[in-house]
Amino acid sequence: MSRRAFTRSLMAAGVGMFSVPLAGRRALAASDDEATFFTWGGYDIPELFGEYKEKHGALPNFATFGGSEEALTKMRAGYVVDVSHPCNQALTRWVSSGLFQPVQTDRLAHWGDVMPELVDLPGNDAEGGNVWMAPFDWGQTSVTYRTDMFELEGEESWDMLWDERYKGRLGSLASGGDAWWCGAIKAEVDFKDIDTPEAFDKIAAVMREQRPLIRVYTDDTTTLEQALASGEMVAAMTWNSSAVLLQSEGVPVKFAKPKEGALTWVCGVMIHKDAPNLDRAYDVIDSLLSVETGKFMIGEWGYGHPSKKAFELFDDETLQGLGLSANPSNILDAGHFQIPQSQEWETKMNAMFEEIKAGF
Amino acid sequence: MVLLSPAFGFMLVALLVPFGILLLMSLWTAQGFGFDTSLTLDNYRQLLERPIYGALMERSLSISGSVTIATVILCYPMAYYVAFHVHRNKMIWLVFITLPFWTSYLLRVFAWKVVLGYEGVINSGLMSLGLIEAPLEFLLYSQSAVVITLAHAWAAFAILPLYVSLEKIDKSLLEAATDLGDGPVARFMRITLPLSLPGVISASLLIFIPTTGDYITPALLGGPDGAMIGNLIQKQFGPINNWPMGATLAIVLMLCIAVVSGIFILLTMLVRRRIS
Structure with a gap:
């Protein structure tokens, strides 16, 4: 019996409402109109969603996790979100769970700025030039x-x-x-x-x-x-x-x-196959890939970001001080990937x- | 019977059915991301074989045992005072005593983190008084931190039943004991304590049962040595991804609590019979 089938039978028994995350149930206390971003604790901050807020006048809904395995377990049990945030190590397992849809790169305004070496990860190739995971942070x-x-x-x-x-x-x-x-x-x-x-x-x-x-x-x-x-x-x-x-x-x-x-590692964002707010899911991703977000990620947090344009805002010395490089492979290949x-x-x-x- | 039926219906749906599911699931085994639904006692066997489960179970019972004892001993005088020495506005006293418990449980746990922390209230207070040179590190991330926090967090659940049972004691019995020559101590031991035992028992059970499975407090304040069985159950349903084992642990925890509580009730009954 699969876990989804099990939760479904829980519902049938009428006890669904009392148990953990449920089929079709979205983040608590959240507005239905906004996309839900299921992410690592700490990424639920307005600084990363300037573009999104400008466009929709509100932030996306957030749900957080402490480890991506925990997140996958919740989603396999039926928790539906729009966008979630795994890392390269989990990518193939997340894809094989069948819970995600490819990211159509032509729907992303900032895709042209993304550094190709961060996209080219094992198992990331979905058909038609699309990807499973759009890279977001690396470090x-x-x-x-x-x-x-x-x-x-x-x-x-x-x-x-x-x-x-x-x-x-x-x-x-x-x-x-x-x-x-x-x-x-x-x-x-x-x-x-x-x-x-x-x-x-x-x-x-x-x-x-x-x-x-x-x-x-x-x-x-x-x-x-x-x-x-x-x-x-x-x-x-x-x-x-x-x-x-x-x-x-x-x-x-x-x-x-x-x-x-x-x-x-390289982490990124994936779209749930049943994402209830698909258009806004793409807005979440676009916002994450934007130059402003990249500037914040690099300058304030010291993480790598996929946007070439964001890296152009920093000189080599600053980047070195942060332990970063405008060329990701310098960092990623120097460590253990x-x-x-x-x-x-x-x-x-x-x-x-x-x-x-x-x-x- | 008609009056009982809504409550009974709710119990059936909210308690018995989930319990049945838990029991059934504990007989399954995890298989990748799904379940092998053939019935087996494998999980229970593993529980006996691997030392971690028994040790965490034992630790949880001993931590919540200490919490129960500490809470009842600390709350008894408070309840006693309100029951016997406050004559006007008792209600307001009770409200004030339980006031701290109106804040969220999580908030109280975090407050204790601030109090017990490395640069917390206790450490900085002691250091500014010159009593210690370096912060006391055992205050936070230890079993004692868990005991202190739980004892505070659950105090309201001890004070109220203790107060009710003390309040019910017929004051003329105390006068009679004094008239017949008992001192305050003997009077307390022979009249007040035995008559308030029902309150002590219910307070103890009210605290012991929920704290054994507590998971927030040890997760935030327990550190590596303070983890309890609740944390392990949560992990089974989270990253370890073995729901049947989590169900088994939950069932066995329930059994352990039932046995300990049963023994406790039996003992107090014996004590009561001997006193009276």
Whole structure:
């Protein structure tokens, strides 16, 4: 029995209304006219939707998740949104779920500015020049550390998050989609072999080694940022934005360039096959791809953006300071780029990582 | 019977049917993104074999046990005071005592995060008094943080039943005990406490049952060592993607709570019989 069939039979039993996300039920407390954007916590801000707001006088509706696996589970159980926000590693699994429709690139006003190397991802080619996922943000997962509190021994490295000297003052993202892959880099597992029993053993071993050192695992980046700002933590696994935000607040932090290489990714947006507000879904995507949004993403958050024109607004020096480049492959290929995995791998990895986080 | 039927109908739809579904699902197994619907006890066997499930279950029961004890002990004097020493405007007192509980549960949890945090109220207070050099780190992201927060969050559910049972005590019994030579302590132990036991029992159950499965508080304040079974159940339905295992855990949690509550009620009945 499939999960959708199951939720449908729940409805038939008349208990549908009391259970979790349901077929055809849209985001709560939201206006029916606006598109719903189901995204990572933190992306639900007006700065990214200037164009959309101008056109429609309101923001899209938002629903947020802490990890894209959680998001896919919800949508497979029948939660319908217009646009959602996976990353390249999840792309093929999201497509094979059959829950999404191709993005018709000719309906996007800003598609011409998009850098082709971000579109050309494994499994992204839908027929007729269309794509499954329009790229939106790209960047790295690495270590943000306090330059005044963390005493560096040699080069910057993933070892920083395994440093016994700072037991209880290190933080980590909770989602296996980031942490497990960083563990693979630390354990020197080639991403091509990440689906082997030996890789599981090796990565699990380093994650178990790290666990007693970690103050908190969280999907809430604000928690990590506040802890770094107060000195509660001296180093944490974060994305680009945390370091840039803290620097702009005057906190002495640095986004490390680990000698083993950072974890790199490209995230983007996909349209649900039953998107109730399809036209506005395209407006959401256009707004995300716009130069103004790109300027904000690069300048304020330190993320890469697909718009060439947005990158033209920054000089090389600024970009270098942010750990970015107008040529994405400079960054993405220098690190370890995530590779799509099977559903079985994803489930097994998550189950194992949850056990490790709980101390087993 | 006619009067009962709406409530019974609601119970049937909102409680019994979902429970049946949960029970059925716990006998299935996860298969990729779907279910293998052949009935098996595999999940229950796994639950016994893998140490994580038992350990988290045990931790949840012990955390909510501590919460129950702390809450009842802290709330009893408050309820006692209102029942015996406040003579006018009792209603207003009760409203004021429960006032903090009118704010959202989530908001109260976050408030505790601020109070217990690294640069929180307690730490900065102690540091400015010069009592500690560096912030106390065990305050947040620990089991004690979870116990403190839950004890505060559920206090209203203890105060009200305790107050009701204390209020009902016939004051002339206390006078009679004093006349017959009991001191305040003996009087409390022999009259007030036994007669307020029903309140203590219902307060304990009202707190113990919901807190065992609590998931927000440990998720926000528990840190790695403070995770409870509720968090694991949520993960089963989320990223781990094993709904049947989540259902199994929920059923076993229910059973554990029922057994502990049953034992607790039996014990209090025995104690009551011995006292009287």
